[in-house]
Amino acid sequence: MPDLSIDFCGVRSPNPFWLASGPPTNTAYQVMKAFDAGWGGAVWKTIGDPIINTASRYGSIDYKHERMIGLNNIELISDRPIETNFREIAEVKKRFPKHTLVASLMVESKRETWHEFVRRAQDSGADLIELNFGCPHGMSERGMGAAVGQVPEYTTMITTWVKEAARIPVIVKLTPNVTDIAHMAAAARQGGADAVSLVNTFNSIVGIDLDSFAPRPNVGGYGSHGGYCGPSVKPIALHMVSSVAKHPKVAIPISGIGGIANWQDAVEFMLLGATSLQVCTAAMHYGFRIVEDMIDGLAQYLEEKGFSSAMELVGKSVDRIRDWGDLDLNYKVLARIDPELCIGCNLCYIACEDGAHQSITAAERPRADLRDGEIAKHVPRILEDECVGCNLCALVCPVPGCIIMEQIDSGRPVVSWRQLQEARGKSPGCSMEDLLTRGTAAGD
Amino acid sequence: MHTGPKLTPEQLEENFSDINPPLTPSLALEAASRCLFCYDAPCIKACPTEINIPQFIRQIITNNLTGSARTILSANVLGHSCGRVCPTSVLCEGACVLNAEGKKPVEIGRLQRHAVDHVLDRGIQVLKAGAANGRRIALLGAGPASLACAAELRRLGYATVIFDAKPHPGGLNTYGIAAYKMRAADAVRETEMIRALGVEIRSEIAIGRDIPIDQLERDYDAIFIGIGLGETEDLGIEGERLAGCRDALSFIEETKTRSFDELPVGRRIAVIGGGNTAIDVATAARRLGAEEVYMIYRRSREEMSAFDYEYELAKADAVSFIWQAAPVRVIAGADAKVQALECIRTQLGPPDASGRRSPQPIPGSEFCLEVEMVVKALGQKKLEFLKSIAGLKLERGRVQVNAGTMQTANPKYFAGGDCVNGGGEVVDAVAHGKRAAQGIHATLESRQKGVAHA
Numbered sequence: 068m069p070d071l072s073i074d075f076c077g078v079r080s081p082n083p084f085w086l087a088s089g090p091p092t093n094t095a096y097q098v099m100k101a102f103d104a105g106w107g108g109a110v111w112k113t114i115g116d117p118i119i120n121t122a123s124r125y126g127s128i129d130y131k132h133e134r135m136i137g138l139n140n141i142e143l144i145s146d147r148p149i150e151t152n153f154r155e156i157a158e159v160k161k162r163f164p165k166h167t168l169v170a171s172l173m174v175e176s177k178r179e180t181w182h183e184f185v186r187r188a189q190d191s192g193a194d195l196i197e198l199n200f201g202c203p204h205g206m207s208e209r210g211m212g213a214a215v216g217q218v219p220e221y222t223t224m225i226t227t228w229v230k231e232a233a234r235i236p237v238i239v240k241l242t243p244n245v246t247d248i249a250h251m252a253a254a255a256r257q258g259g260a261d262a263v264s265l266v267n268t269f270n271s272i273v274g275i276d277l278d279s280f281a282p283r284p285n286v287g288g289y290g291s292h293g294g295y296c297g298p299s300v301k302p303i304a305l306h307m308v309s310s311v312a313k314h315p316k317v318a319i320p321i322s323g324i325g326g327i328a329n330w331q332d333a334v335e336f337m338l339l340g341a342t343s344l345q346v347c348t349a350a351m352h353y354g355f356r357i358v359e360d361m362i363d364g365l366a367q368y369l370e371e372k373g374f375s376s377a378m379e380l381v382g383k384s385v386d387r388i389r390d391w392g393d394l395d396l397n398y399k400v401l402a403r404i405d406p407e408l409c410i411g412c413n414l415c416y417i418a419c420e421d422g423a424h425q426s427i428t429a430a431e432r433p434r435a436d437l438r439d440g441e442i443a444k445h446v447p448r449i450l451e452d453e454c455v456g457c458n459l460c461a462l463v464c465p466v467p468g469c470i471i472m473e474q475i476d477s478g479r480p481v482v483s484w485r486q487l488q489e490a491r492g493k494s495p496g497c498s499m500e501d502l503l504t505r506g507t508a509a510g511d
Numbered sequence: 512m513h514t515g516p517k518l519t520p521e522q523l524e525e526n527f528s529d530i531n532p533p534l535t536p537s538l539a540l541e542a543a544s545r546c547l548f549c550y551d552a553p554c555i556k557a558c559p560t561e562i563n564i565p566q567f568i569r570q571i572i573t574n575n576l577t578g579s580a581r582t583i584l585s586a587n588v589l590g591h592s593c594g595r596v597c598p599t600s601v602l603c604e605g606a607c608v609l610n611a612e613g614k615k616p617v618e619i620g621r622l623q624r625h626a627v628d629h630v631l632d633r634g635i636q637v638l639k640a641g642a643a644n645g646r647r648i649a650l651l652g653a654g655p656a657s658l659a660c661a662a663e664l665r666r667l668g669y670a671t672v673i674f675d676a677k678p679h680p681g682g683l684n685t686y687g688i689a690a691y692k693m694r695a696a697d698a699v700r701e702t703e704m705i706r707a708l709g710v711e712i713r714s715e716i717a718i719g720r721d722i723p724i725d726q727l728e729r730d731y732d733a734i735f736i737g738i739g740l741g742e743t744e745d746l747g748i749e750g751e752r753l754a755g756c757r758d759a760l761s762f763i764e765e766t767k768t769r770s771f772d773e774l775p776v777g778r779r780i781a782v783i784g785g786g787n788t789a790i791d792v793a794t795a796a797r798r799l800g801a802e803e804v805y806m807i808y809r810r811s812r813e814e815m816s817a818f819d820y821e822y823e824l825a826k827a828d829a830v831s832f833i834w835q836a837a838p839v840r841v842i843a844g845a846d847a848k849v850q851a852l853e854c855i856r857t858q859l860g861p862p863d864a865s866g867r868r869s870p871q872p873i874p875g876s877e878f879c880l881e882v883e884m885v886v887k888a889l890g891q892k893k894l895e896f897l898k899s900i901a902g903l904k905l906e907r908g909r910v911q912v913n914a915g916t917m918q919t920a921n922p923k924y925f926a927g928g929d930c931v932n933g934g935g936e937v938v939d940a941v942a943h944g945k946r947a948a949q950g951i952h953a954t955l956e957s958r959q960k961g962v963a964h965a
Contacts, residue, residue, distance in 0.1 A: 413552075
């Protein structure tokens with residue numbers, strides 16, 4: 068059995084699966100239930116001056132009959148008394164000493180206030196502190212949350228204050244609603260952050276009711292922008308995690324957040340640099356029990372791939388993310404349709420014809436019904452001389468394995484756009500085609 | 512006659528409840544979401560009326576149900592009944608690409624009904640009549656072919672009058688579809704939508720009896736014949752006229768026009784035939800309370816013309832199939848009513864004109880079935896009425912038409928539906944009607960141009 072435990076800033080967690088700060092971590096009851104279900108850690112719902120929430124608070128995006136592929140909320144931080152939250156953290160920590168408990172904090176931008184809250188969090192027995200610099204709605208209007216996280220100087224300053232008082236590691240939670248999140252991560256690091264967590268939710272309006280013209284979620288006919296999360300944000304979060312992982316001035320552990328719903332998502336975040344993983348929407352959708360397969364699936368994957376510890380995954384694919392200019396322009400793939408598997412839907416044909424490169428041909432289908440016997444098979448054909456290897460047909464094909472992108476030996480050396488530019492700088496007389504064919508070394 | 516065990520009205524209603532009930536909005540969304548939105552889709556190519564099926568399903572997904580119904584009805588004005596009675600497993604759903612992957616096809620028929628019900632339930636008129644062009648067309652028979660032809664002609668601006676001998680319009684849609692597939696009221700409701708398009712329907716008028724045919728020829732620019740077929744063919748055996756001998760069409764018609772508890776049904780019934788109508792009778796008889804229903808067919812299961820799913824339906828209703836047997840005579844009891852049916856075993860010889868192996872009686876193999884009712888379901892006779900129209904060309908009783916325009920040998924007349932194809936599906940009749948409307952329009956337009964040029 069591979070070792071699923073992780074080391075996060077010196078804190079050992081039984082597994083990398085933590086609940087993110089949010090509605091599922093509002094009370095001791097929920098967090099203890101989650102630990103019983105198998106979660107390795109939890110980030111408590113953000114503690115600060117108690118707030119008053121609206122009804123309603125959540126809105127979601129459905130896709131066809133799939134519910135909640137994206138979730139938006141206008142809920143604020145904890146509405147419970149500060150002392151209740153710290154007391155419950157202490158109770159949970161006492162009952163689950165080996166589980167990771169993170170106190171999430173958000174207070175007014177005063178040095179003394181931050182010092183006080185950091186001390187109270189430490190006294191409660193929390194293993195780590197997470198600074199909520201990400202909340203994009205409500206709190207930011209009051210000068211907290213994203214109002215801090217969107218200004219690198221504030222991020223550095225408040226992190227510095229916190230570190231003055233902190234004896235336990237400090238995570239800075241980053242908002243994605245910035246131009247370059249890696250820059251913000253570097254600002255946190257500059258303030259002494261021990262780790263960063265990302266991403267918080269995205270500014271969003273989840274939808275408008277077409278009959279009442281009111282936004283969702285609806286508060287008396289009006290709405291406000293909220294924070295968007297859930298499966299649909301995962302690709303954006305993955306990119307942000309990788310950009311932070313690659314940034315030379317960050318180089319601290321990352322807690323990955325953003326649409327993680329299963330072990331496969333978790334592995335992807337780890338491969339791109341996350342050590343721990345935070346989950347919220349999926350738990351809000353299906354409950355704490357989803358962690359069972361996350362643990363089982365991760366263990367199975369590690370075993371099948373020959374890893375002895377989950378920590379071996381961390382950052383393994385970071386180097387595979389390159390600038391576009393470093394990619395090999397001579398790498399070739401061609402689409403191939405398996406006529407046995409093809410069901411004749413023509414989706415590859417129309418996608419290529421209207422949306423890509425006109426590299427698939429399909430004869431017009433004749434009229435036919437089963438009363439006159441079998442219907443002849445209808446299979447589109449790839450025009451190999453036209454195919455640019457873009458993947459679109461394989462992406463739209465509804466049959467697994469029917470269209471594969473086959474690697475073709477172009478007989479040419481590896482040449483990137485950057486190499487091409489450099490070579491042309493050196494020998495302006497060389498043609499592009501010549502350099503691609505013979506390689507850039509030949510131009511030297 | 513012995514009547515079967517009396518079922519309560521509630522049991523009868525339950526037995527004849529909708530075999531394929533409407534989808535809820537949630538089920539419809541799930542079913543619609545399975546559609547891949549194929550390009551140049553095979554379901555369209557397998558639909559005789561070429562409904563743009565992926566389009567109407569997409570419109571269900573986007574909650575544009577009125578637009579969805581418009582997509583359906585502009586291609587097939589009987590989209591409601593076709594959604595319910597089409598043999599979809601050999602048409603659109605049989606062609607669905609999901610079958611090729613071993614999946615269940617998209618439930619196109621039920622989705623179609625879902626969309627059309629939306630506008631029928633709310634009285635939303637999605638089709639519009641064209642600007643009046645001053646031409647008048649008469650249509651004979653108010654069945655699917657004429658209804659489709661008239662609706663299409665209205666959209667092209669024609670004044671249309673349908674003449675029909677029955678009290679209610681709809682033809683076999685109203686009178687001949689098994690009650691658990693569609694009730695008469697639903698078929699009539701669909702004709703109301705066509706009426707609202709401005710199609711005039713004159714019921715209980717028989718052309719030739721109430722209005723002479725030459726009067727129609729004088730009053731109308733063209734005439735469409737959509738009269739279907741005649742009564743059920745005779746068995747041609749002794750005892751066929753005894754009380755208790757019925758024909759399939761009138762048997763089904765009674766289940767559509769009277770309340771179920773008024774209908775006489777034998778305790779044991781023999782149904783003669785192997786087509787879809789024979790199945791309709793057999794299952795209806797079981798649902799009315801008959802204890803034993805024998806289906807007697809002179810060939811084997813392989814030659815039976817009923818669709819597989821119809822056969823499965825009859826098996827599920829515990830109908831007993833007697834293959835390779837033919838009726839010899841109906842035997843009367845002391846009350847001069849049917850008491851038994853004598854049959855003879857057959858063996859299958861070489862293929863006959865129909866391409867199916869011909870059944871030969873096996874001498875000495877006679878056997879008797881004790882039954883109180885015999886229902887013949889042998890296909891329908893051709894209509895003698897057709898002979899009263901000058902210049903029509905008939906072949907084996909079927910009206911011969913130009914396949915592109917549906918024009919008959921008498922250029923004033925066009926025809927479609929069962930009287931042309933010898934008995935097909937509702938959707939085939941609709942396709943004929945539509946094509947005839949376009950044929951009529953093209954013919955009259957070119958005639959007018961010819962006059963203008965001359």
